Amino acid sequence: MDHQHRHSSSPRELQMARSMCWHCQSEVSGEYFCDRCVKVQPVSKELDYFTCMGFPRRLTIDPRQLESKFYELSRAFHPDFFQNKSAEEQTISLGNSAMLNTAYRTLRDPIQRAEYLLDLEAGAVKDIRTSPPADLFEEILELQDTLDEYRAADRASDTAATLCAKLQMERTTLERRQQDMENALQQLFTQWDILQDRGEATDQTRAERDRILKHMRDILSNRTYVKNIVNDLVATIS
């Protein structure tokens, strides 16, 4: 075989590798292996994780289905099975396995999955970073002051007891808010999936998609802010 292929790593050639076998140059119709020479094919780095795992860009994914797909592809790509193969095949199996692991880890977690989808779709949503939630920030900073007061207070004092009761109440409120955000996210996920399944490309669906993505971005950000302060709160009063 010629040596040129050892150095083929330019984007163009990588893309070609998806349709043409790097080894026998015949057209590849199978997903990951050449039909003719049965050589493993590199998964393009430009492929998004959804496509890589063979899932549509939906936000509700059956974890068992995802897992079984992961195992199936792991078995196909695992470097252990390529130990006796050529250097090229070993490199491809290593690259594919690495990509597969990252893809699985990202898609497995609903929040990471949504964050990833937002990154993918960010181009479609102009100005996806909306104005910061000033009210929430004020609340967080105020709560932070109360926490400092509590930390400085003598634990046996009445002041500490009053502050602790106040913080407990805040905690309940914030945790309820967290639950509300989770529910709202879940609804948005469902709305997004319905739109995806319909697959229309009208102006109206586009506007609706943008609205969902933007709303999702907001909640995901607020969720992080609230999570941090709750962690701090719980660590301080328990």
Added chain:
Amino acid sequence: MAYSEKVVDHFNNPRNMGSFKKDEEGVGTGMVGAPECGDVMKLQIKVQNDTIVDAKFKTFGCGSAIASSSLATEWLKGKTIEEAQQIKNTDIVQELNLPPVKIHCSVLAEDAIKAALADYQKKADGALADAK
């Protein structure tokens, strides 16, 4: 990861921590957050005759975020509006020796300065329009 001495110093003895009343005359408030890490920063300036006479901050976040905003308030005091606009996050990175993973804290501080200046400007323009 170890924090630089300067970060530790600002963290242990934060300068200008606190806040002004938002609607006080000449006060500009910048409220920014980093959704990636959940840090929240509030930075306020008090302006008289185009000069920042006082600055305060409150930050909920890591040591570098606190140090960045603390340093920012120190730098802002005595500067004119125009000079304040020149403060760059890279200056903060250099002064505090921030490692690459903490650069976003300095970006947050720069954003907070910009937001405070913009808020002051907006209020000043509004007052001017009211006077007319």
